[in-house]
Amino acid sequence: MVNRTTAAPMVHLDNVSKNYGAVQALRSTHLEVRRGEFLTLLGPSGSGKTTLLNMIAGMTGPSDGQIWIDGRDVTEVPPSRRGIGMVFQNYALMPHMTIFQNIAFPLEIRRIPADEIRQRVMKVLEIVRLPNVAERKPKELSGGQQQRVSLARCIVYNPSLILMDEPLGALDKNLRDQMQLEIRRLHSELGITIVYVTHDQEEALNMSDRIMLMNGGSVEQLDTPHDLYYAPRTRFAAEFIGRSSLIPSEMIGGGQARLNDGSVVRVNRGANAGKGHLMVRPESMRLVQAGNVDAGMNALQGTLQGTLVTGGSITHFVAHSSNTTLIVQELANERRTAFTSGEQISVTWPVDAGIFLDR
Amino acid sequence: MMVGSGGELRLVGIAAWSILAFLILPSLIIIPIGFGNSNEIIFPPNRFGIELFVRFFTEPGWVSATLVSLRVACATTFLSVVVGVPAAYALSRGRFPGKRLLALFLLSPIMVPGVVVAVALYIYFARIGLRDGDVRLVLGHVVATLPFVIVTASAGLRQVDPALETAATIMGASRFYLFRRVTLPLIRPSIIAGALFAFLISFDEVVISWFVARADTTTLPVKMFSSIQWEVSAVLAAISTMLTALSALVCLAVARLQGKESA
Numbered sequence: 041m042v043n044r045t046t047a048a049p050m051v052h053l054d055n056v057s058k059n060y061g062a063v064q065a066l067r068s069t070h071l072e073v074r075r076g077e078f079l080t081l082l083g084p085s086g087s088g089k090t091t092l093l094n095m096i097a098g099m100t101g102p103s104d105g106q107i108w109i110d111g112r113d114v115t116e117v118p119p120s121r122r123g124i125g126m127v128f129q130n131y132a133l134m135p136h137m138t139i140f141q142n143i144a145f146p147l148e149i150r151r152i153p154a155d156e157i158r159q160r161v162m163k164v165l166e167i168v169r170l171p172n173v174a175e176r177k178p179k180e181l182s183g184g185q186q187q188r189v190s191l192a193r194c195i196v197y198n199p200s201l202i203l204m205d206e207p208l209g210a211l212d213k214n215l216r217d218q219m220q221l222e223i224r225r226l227h228s229e230l231g232i233t234i235v236y237v238t239h240d241q242e243e244a245l246n247m248s249d250r251i252m253l254m255n256g257g258s259v260e261q262l263d264t265p266h267d268l269y270y271a272p273r274t275r276f277a278a279e280f281i282g283r284s285s286l287i288p289s290e291m292i293g294g295g296q297a298r299l300n301d302g303s304v305v306r307v308n309r310g311a312n313a314g315k316g317h318l319m320v321r322p323e324s325m326r327l328v329q330a331g332n333v334d335a336g337m338n339a340l341q342g343t344l345q346g347t348l349v350t351g352g353s354i355t356h357f358v359a360h361s362s363n364t365t366l367i368v369q370e371l372a373n374e375r376r377t378a379f380t381s382g383e384q385i386s387v388t389w390p391v392d393a394g395i396f397l398d399r
Numbered sequence: 400m401m402v403g404s405g406g407e408l409r410l411v412g413i414a415a416w417s418i419l420a421f422l423i424l425p426s427l428i429i430i431p432i433g434f435g436n437s438n439e440i441i442f443p444p445n446r447f448g449i450e451l452f453v454r455f456f457t458e459p460g461w462v463s464a465t466l467v468s469l470r471v472a473c474a475t476t477f478l479s480v481v482v483g484v485p486a487a488y489a490l491s492r493g494r495f496p497g498k499r500l501l502a503l504f505l506l507s508p509i510m511v512p513g514v515v516v517a518v519a520l521y522i523y524f525a526r527i528g529l530r531d532g533d534v535r536l537v538l539g540h541v542v543a544t545l546p547f548v549i550v551t552a553s554a555g556l557r558q559v560d561p562a563l564e565t566a567a568t569i570m571g572a573s574r575f576y577l578f579r580r581v582t583l584p585l586i587r588p589s590i591i592a593g594a595l596f597a598f599l600i601s602f603d604e605v606v607i608s609w610f611v612a613r614a615d616t617t618t619l620p621v622k623m624f625s626s627i628q629w630e631v632s633a634v635l636a637a638i639s640t641m642l643t644a645l646s647a648l649v650c651l652a653v654a655r656l657q658g659k660e661s662a
Contacts, residue, residue, distance in 0.1 A: 099565060099569075118568075119568050120568050120569070120570075120571045120573060121571070122569075125569070126565075126566065126569045128565075128566060132563050132565070134567075134581060135585070136585055145567070145570060145572075146570040146571060149570060149576060150571065197570070197571075203569075
């Protein structure tokens with residue numbers, strides 16, 4: 041028993057795939073979610089992330105492959121016997137029950153004595169910081185409060201794994217940020233394993249230990265938020281997460297890439313040959329006066345198209361002759377020469393900041 | 400752009416109210432006649448009183464026919480809810496071959512003329528040798544009421560958020576537990592509305608009852624219908640008044656239920 045729980049990953053997908061008729065919703069996928077990990081399935085709609093979540097929950101069965109939860113093969117086990125919890129976008133609280141009854145519901149299913157139910161419900165309401173709502177009905181609470189109740193309903197029966205299907209999708213921006221912190225807090229305090237689905241890359245970057253980026257029914261990249269941001273492996277990953285300048289180019293050996301206007305820049309990593317795109321993150325780039333380039337920096341000439349000042353940061357858009365827009369982001373309080381739209385300028389970045397993507 | 404002039408709008412209004420009056424006035428005229436003390440059906444009555452209602456309770460046959468109707472309506476309501484609600488649940492949640500065909504079959508009594516159903520039942524009951532008057536009436540009425548219970552229960556089931564059932568399942572609820580604790584409480588108003596309709600339809604039913612009722616089990620509408628062939632008794636107006644009141648009460652109850660449901 042002890043051996044099993046320490047050795048096995050919390051979730052293990054072994055070559056799991058899903059077809060709907062002739063449509064392949066999920067290509068053969070392998071995934072191991074570690075015990076206590078916060079893993080996010082990130083991707084646009086139709087990427088297969090919800091299909092994957094539904095298969096872990098047991099709401100749909102895989103066309104092929106096996107699913108293991110907590111060291112147990114659950115491929116043929118119905119959702120009610122998987123011992124997991126789930127949080128939904130629309131909260132899915134029972135409208136005919138009070139908050140107390142809602143949270144007591146999973147405990148009643150488990151035939152727990154009434155006085156213990158009362159204790160556990162009250163305790164979990166304090167954990168989610170809603171101690172005084174027990175006798176209210178769900179519709180008397182705000183969206184954020186309802187989602188906290190639905191978190192409470194999940195953690196009250198200590199499932200080994202909690203699935204979250206866009207739980208903050210129905211909340212407004214401020215509340216979303218607050219709830220992100222709340223979920224992170226519960227995750228670290230209670231040591232639960234969470235598989236989280238979202239299409240919001242910022243949310244994924246904020247919360248996750250690892251992100252599985254999905255696209256068109258297959259895994260694009262599985263990495264930490266840091267590596268996904270600074271070392272995307274595909275053009276899709278670079279574009280989906282954060283902003284970036286993507287410049288069509290060709291590797292010519294020696295860690296150098298040639299752009300289609302003939303200029304040559306140095307590249308940090310990526311494939312060593314072939315055609316593709318050079319990717320640079322906006323905060324790695326700087327604007328300087330034309331020709332005034334420090335040695336050891338990559339530089340391209342361009343025309344400043346416009347500048348956006350967003351609170352503490354400034355974003356410049358620079359047209360490059362390769363028909364690409366370079367995005368440069370700087371801090372607003374930095375002292376620097378003011379540039380005007382239409383001006384010819386140089387964009388520079390450290391030689392190790394560029395990544396060549398051949399896919 | 401078309402804008403109806405004031406005159407046109409007024410004409411449409413007058414037409415609408417006239418049609419409504421044409422449809423509803425006969426039922427309303429019955430009420431003062433029911434409170435008349437005359438032995439003939441006269442409008443307006445020359446004297447008022449409750450003599451006709453007293454006659455309903457004292458003349459032989461009326462009360463016993465009413466009791467038959469009540470008994471049959473209660474049994475019909477019970478049976479159509481017990482059969483109709485699970486049927487609606489299976490049709491809306493289940494996945495099995497022939498589902499659409501089954502739905503069509505269960506709702507077909509709405510589409511088939513009542514008299515056809517009545518004749519068919521008459522022949523069928525004779526063929527299988529079913530002689531018990533109450534059972535014949537209840538089974539006949541269930542054919543007519545079942546579609547209404549299924550339709551209202553299905554409408555209620557459509558309102559239930561599927562995520563609620565998914566959530567309960569993932570929390571560990573069995574199918575039966577889920578139905579009892581989540582689905583059933585949520586569709587209770589629809590079930591009550593369907594039951595009230597079933598009761599009303601059964602209590603009012605004439606055509607099927609006329610064909611399948613036996614001499615010893617006459618329902619109130621059948622007795623009214625047969626009595627009017629011999630004499631135009633003013634008691635009928637009193638009975639009609641009570642039936643109208645019953646219908647109005649049931650419709651009000653249903654409207655309140657549906658208001659609660661959508662709130």
